[in-house]
Amino acid sequence: MIDKTVLYVDDSPTMRRIIQNALNRIGITNTVEAENGKDALEKLAGIDPGMIITDWNMPEMNGEEFVRTVRENEQYKKVPILMVTTRGMKDDVMTAIKLGVNGYVVKPFTVDVLKAKISDIIS
Amino acid sequence: MPELFKTPFEKSSEGDEFGNMVSTISQIREFFKMGDEITPFLTELFAFLKDLMPLMTEVNQSLHLSTDKLPAASTSISKATTTTEAATFQVMDKLEDITGKLTRLMDKQGDQEMDLIQSIQDDIMETMDTLQFQDIAAQQLEHANRILEAIFNRFSSLFESLDRVRMTSKFGQAILEALREETAEENFEKHSADFHEVTKDIIRNDNVSQDDIDQLFNS
Numbered sequence: 001m002i003d004k005t006v007l008y009v010d011d012s013p014t015m016r017r018i019i020q021n022a023l024n025r026i027g028i029t030n031t032v033e034a035e036n037g038k039d040a041l042e043k044l045a046g047i048d049p050g051m052i053i054t055d056w057n058m059p060e061m062n063g064e065e066f067v068r069t070v071r072e073n074e075q076y077k078k079v080p081i082l083m084v085t086t087r088g089m090k091d092d093v094m095t096a097i098k099l100g101v102n103g104y105v106v107k108p109f110t111v112d113v114l115k116a117k118i119s120d121i122i123s
Numbered sequence: 124m125p126e127l128f129k130t131p132f133e134k135s136s137e138g139d140e141f142g143n144m145v146s147t148i149s150q151i152r153e154f155f156k157m158g159d160e161i162t163p164f165l166t167e168l169f170a171f172l173k174d175l176m177p178l179m180t181e182v183n184q185s186l187h188l189s190t191d192k193l194p195a196a197s198t199s200i201s202k203a204t205t206t207t208e209a210a211t212f213q214v215m216d217k218l219e220d221i222t223g224k225l226t227r228l229m230d231k232q233g234d235q236e237m238d239l240i241q242s243i244q245d246d247i248m249e250t251m252d253t254l255q256f257q258d259i260a261a262q263q264l265e266h267a268n269r270i271l272e273a274i275f276n277r278f279s280s281l282f283e284s285l286d287r288v289r290m291t292s293k294f295g296q297a298i299l300e301a302l303r304e305e306t307a308e309e310n311f312e313k314h315s316a317d318f319h320e321v322t323k324d325i326i327r328n329d330n331v332s333q334d335d336i337d338q339l340f341n342s
Contacts (some may be wrong), residue, residue, distance in 0.1 A: 012258040014211050015317060057262060086262055088330025093339050104336050108255035111248070113333060 002122055004050025006031045009040040009066065010084070011058040019053060019084070026118065033098045037061030041069060051122065056085035056092070064099065071100040080121040083106075084109060115122050186278055193275040200268045204261045211257040219246050 006028050008019045016033050023031055030048055034040035038061040040054070052070065056063035063083060068074045080102045085092070090108035095103050103117040225240045225247075232240065288310075 010258075012261060013210075014215075014254060014261075015258045017212075017215060018252060018255055021248070025248060075217055086259055088336075088337070090331050090339070093331060093336050097339060098331070102340075104340065106330055106333065106336070107259060110252060 001027050001118065002030070002050040004030070005047040006051045006053065007034060007040060007043060007047065007049050008053040009034045009037065009058070009063070010055040011035050012055075014053065015084075019114075022114050025111055026115045028118075037063065037066030037069070040066055043078075044070070044076065049065075049076065051118065052079055052081045053080065053084055056083060056087050064095065067096070067099045067101055082117055082121055084114075187282065190275055190278040190282075193271050196273045197268050197275075200264045200271070204264050207257050207260065212255050215251060215254060218251050222247050 006023060008016065008023070008031060010016050010019065010033075016035070020031060020033065023029070032043050034043045035056075035058075036058040039062070040052070042051075046086075054063045054066060058066075061069075063085065067081055067083070070081065072077065081100070082103040082105065083096050083101045084105045084107060086107045093104050102121045105113055105117050222244050225244050229237050229240050
């Protein structure tokens with residue numbers, strides 16, 4: 001589905017494991033995990049990202065700041081970003097769109113929804 | 124006109140001074156009149172404050188006791204998250220273990236059994252996905268925790284200002300000064316804004332549907 005590395009960012013170990021599991025079932029095995037935006041920026045430097053999946057509410061650096069930083073970087077400007085979060089208000093979605101997020105999924109999600117969103121983004 | 128026949132008011136500056144004196148006396152009389160009118164109110168107010176002080180002291184002590192318990196409540200909430208996270212991981216380990224055993228079993232079975240085993244594995248994966256509730260519950264607990272912290276900080280700040288009043292108060296003037304400072308519009312607005320910011324609901328219930336989100340992205 002995606003040849004390059006998928007970076008997923010979530011402060012919850014449970015969610016990271018569920019996302020990892022879901023990605024494997026979709027057929028994505030080249031993955032790297034990070035526990036917040038700051039950690040993700042450090043991990044980004046060492047990979048060739050094909051897509052980023054990120055949570056919103058995280059300590060140290062939240063998803064909003066992380067996406068903004070990524071989009072400001074010329075190197076990662078066009079990397080597809082999927083936001084997976086508990087924040088499901090219209091205002092939140094609008095903010096995400098303005099930030100340059102390509103897809104948005106509200107937790108709890110199913111593998112089918114995640115797969116569909118990933119397909120939408122990479123196509 | 125000879126000086127002798129002038130009225131006192133026609134005697135230039137002396138007349139002005141007399142006029143001013145009359146005016147001042149009139150103002151003083153008005154002031155005392157207002158004082159007479161306001162005295163019953165002030166007496167009532169002081170009686171009210173006198174009655175209120177023991178009650179306020181009791182409320183203050185109760186709040187102190189309750190506030191002292193807030194950090195413990197906050198710690199309990201954090202522990203609950205850690206415990207549920209560990210339990211969720213144990214469940215996940217078991218589920219993955221079962222999935223592994225089923226995969227090994229597949230090699231030894233016929234097509235019919237393989238379909239059944241595959242179906243069981245799918246069910247297990249779905250069960251694993253539902254464990255997302257742990258993260259969602261943890262975030263809600265974290266939000267409750269932040270509210271507790273904000274309440275604790277707000278009360279702590281209130282107690283500090285009350286202590287300040289006690290230290291400086293020789294009379295109501297000092298109390299009024301402290302109250303005025305605490306309730307100054309800009310302070311009040313700042314405190315309210317800070318409190319609202321910390322306690323605002325990050326996990327709200329009126330979420331939009333996935334279809335709505337998709338429409339927003341396509342619009």
